[in-house]
Amino acid sequence: MDRQAQLRWFAREVLPHEPDLRKWLGGRVRGLSSCDVDEVVQEAYARLWIAEADAIRSARAYLFVTARHIVGEHVRRSRIVAIDLVADLDALNIIDEEISVHRRLSGQEELARLHEILQTLPPKCRQAFELKKFQDFSQRRIAEHMGIAESTVEKHLAKALRLVSDGMKQAPAGAQDGRQRERRFWKWG
Amino acid sequence: MPRMEDSVSAGFGNGVDIDTQAAAWAVRSAERPLDSAEQQQLDAWLEADSRHLGAYVRAQALWLDIDRVVALDGGTQRDCPTPVREHPWRRYAMAASVALAAFAGTVAYDHLVGRVSTERGEVRRIALEDGSILTLNGDSAVQVRYEDDIRRIILRRGEASFEVAHNKQRPFVVSAEGLDVRAVGTEFVVGIEDSGVAVTVEEGIVAVGGKASGSAQPRYIRRNEQFVAAATGPRKAVLDTADVERRIAWRNGLLVFDGQQLGAAAAEVNRYSDLRVVIEDPTLARAEFMGVFKLGDAQAFAGAAAQAFNGEVVRRGDELVLVRQQNSPSH
Numbered sequence: 001m002d003r004q005a006q007l008r009w010f011a012r013e014v015l016p017h018e019p020d021l022r023k024w025l026g027g028r029v030r031g032l033s034s035c036d037v038d039e040v041v042q043e044a045y046a047r048l049w050i051a052e053a054d055a056i057r058s059a060r061a062y063l064f065v066t067a068r069h070i071v072g073e074h075v076r077r078s079r080i081v082a083i084d085l086v087a088d089l090d091a092l093n094i095i096d097e098e099i100s101v102h103r104r105l106s107g108q109e110e111l112a113r114l115h116e117i118l119q120t121l122p123p124k125c126r127q128a129f130e131l132k133k134f135q136d137f138s139q140r141r142i143a144e145h146m147g148i149a150e151s152t153v154e155k156h157l158a159k160a161l162r163l164v165s166d167g168m169k170q171a172p173a174g175a176q177d178g179r180q181r182e183r184r185f186w187k188w189g
Numbered sequence: 190m191p192r193m194e195d196s197v198s199a200g201f202g203n204g205v206d207i208d209t210q211a212a213a214w215a216v217r218s219a220e221r222p223l224d225s226a227e228q229q230q231l232d233a234w235l236e237a238d239s240r241h242l243g244a245y246v247r248a249q250a251l252w253l254d255i256d257r258v259v260a261l262d263g264g265t266q267r268d269c270p271t272p273v274r275e276h277p278w279r280r281y282a283m284a285a286s287v288a289l290a291a292f293a294g295t296v297a298y299d300h301l302v303g304r305v306s307t308e309r310g311e312v313r314r315i316a317l318e319d320g321s322i323l324t325l326n327g328d329s330a331v332q333v334r335y336e337d338d339i340r341r342i343i344l345r346r347g348e349a350s351f352e353v354a355h356n357k358q359r360p361f362v363v364s365a366e367g368l369d370v371r372a373v374g375t376e377f378v379v380g381i382e383d384s385g386v387a388v389t390v391e392e393g394i395v396a397v398g399g400k401a402s403g404s405a406q407p408r409y410i411r412r413n414e415q416f417v418a419a420a421t422g423p424r425k426a427v428l429d430t431a432d433v434e435r436r437i438a439w440r441n442g443l444l445v446f447d448g449q450q451l452g453a454a455a456a457e458v459n460r461y462s463d464l465r466v467v468i469e470d471p472t473l474a475r476a477e478f479m480g481v482f483k484l485g486d487a488q489a490f491a492g493a494a495a496q497a498f499n500g501e502v503v504r505r506g507d508e509l510v511l512v513r514q515q516n517s518p519s520h
Contacts, residue, residue, distance in 0.1 A: 004253075007246070007249050007250045007253050008250075008253060008254075010246060010250040011250040011251065011253055011254035011257070012254075014250070015247070015250055015251065015254065038207070038208065039240055041243070041247075042207060042208075042240035042241075042243035042244045042247070043239060043240050043243055044243065045242075045243030045244070045246050045247050046239045046240060046241075046242040046243035046246070047239075047243075048243075049242060049243065049246045050242075107258070107261040108261065110258045110261070111258055111259075111261045111262055114255065114258050114259070133255050133256065133259045134259055134262065134345065135330060135345050135346050136304060136306045136330035136345055136346070138220070138308075139220050154213070154216060154217060154220070155213075157216045158209075158212045158213040158215075158216045158217075159212075161212040161215060161216055161248060161251065161252055162208060162209055162212040164251065164255065165208065165212065165247070165248060165251050166208075168251065
């Protein structure tokens with residue numbers, strides 16, 4: 001797989017699981033001062049990227065297990081750990097439960113979600129983003145059109161990507177199935 | 190080109206800072222190849238912490254994936270604060286050289302996202318998988334979205350011409366700003382212009398529908414007819430064959446003028462050239478002009494116009510200014 005194809009695979013098979021992973025992690029790293037959710041996700045993505053994508057049958061399972069390993073490494077390195085955290089980590093079947101409940105968003109839901117996130121962007125940032133992604137302008141053309149420097153366009157775009165990616169960290173309102181299942185799990189826990 | 194220091198190097202540390210830097214790198218590396226200094230800087234950043242790679246992969250995958258999500262937008266949901274409708278090439282002179290690629294052969298396009306775009310002065314001819322041919326005018330962009338039961342093309346900006354392979358089971362639909370043009374097997378051109386979306390049919394028949402058509406029933410546009418979905422209301426015009434041919438001459442890498450006013454002709458020439466032809470004399474701008482030119486050849490155009498109207502061409506930076514000779518009789 002070339003890099004572009006691998007990125008597409010990553011976008012298709014890995015990214016959709018990030019909100020669930022973050023939710024799952026959220027309850028588990030609270031007791032750890034040495035790491036936060038962002039860091040575990042970044043580390044897990046780095047490991048997933050280096051792994052041979054062809055050999056990964058379920059990216060979701062691989063992602064959750066990798067993240068669990070990373071949290072485990074932090075736990076082992078920490079001197080003081082909350083007891084419930086250790087108990088959770090031992091319960092591998094929790095991961096199985098989480099893995100089975102994913103609901104993929106439809107294309108129209110994804111598009112609606114993107115539009116929703118775009119509403120929250122600062123006007124210039126959003127304009128640059130829309131010229132780039134909806135009208136396929138080069139940064140140079142966006143700079144000409146908006147009457148700003150090309151380097152400013154790049155900053156607007158980077159900021160837009162940052163804000164869109166922040167928006168993608170949370171599960172959208174549509175993905176109810178996973179949430180309900182998780183609530184049920186927490187009652188049992 | 191600005192260095193990355195301004196947007197990227199500031200602040201190492203927690204996951205959020207990392208995401209910010211990763212986003213800046215992802216946007217830049219998707220825009221153009223990094224130069225060697227930038228590449229070194231990126232490599233050093235990636236090596237500094239394994240999480241940087243994870244964040245960079247995430248940002249790149251997201252940036253790429255947005256194209257797939259946007260591709261689902263039929264060109265009707267866009268809610269742009271300032272839609273780009275005017276033609277900036279009339280206002281800006283660009284320093285970069287323009288590659289004239291008319292009929293340079295078919296080009297590959299990204300099959301996964303199906304996006305094709307052209308720079309100013311570049312005409313691209315693309316063979317689609319069903320045997321249809323798409324020719325993209327300069328400074329234009331389309332999205333190709335083929336599904337089992339429909340062949341859909343979204344015109345995002347500019348102008349494109351279509352030679353549609355016949356397939357009744359799988360209609361060919363071009364969408365542009367809320368207008369849907371449906372064809373089965375025919376040749377037509379769709380352009381987003383100042384006045385609205387224009388559909389010109391060369392061969393066969395197309396059905397025009399959608400929100401912007403101004404009608405719930407499809408309107409049928411036939412050979413040598415033009416439909417314009419204008420803000421002031423839709424209109425239809427009958428053109429003669431020569432007029433249609435003139436309008437699509439760009440597809441063959443040519444510009445044809447047959448009695449157009451010189452000012453309008455110059456604007457058309459400037460669309461394909463980084464050297465701009467400027468006519469400041471209003472009577473000269475209204476003079477009627479005939480001629481055939483290669484796309485992008487502003488110099489030939491200015492020379493021919495000067496000869497026809499007993500004027501001369503004065504070079505002023507990136508501009509070719511057409512003036513009357515001092516001793517020539519004025520109107």
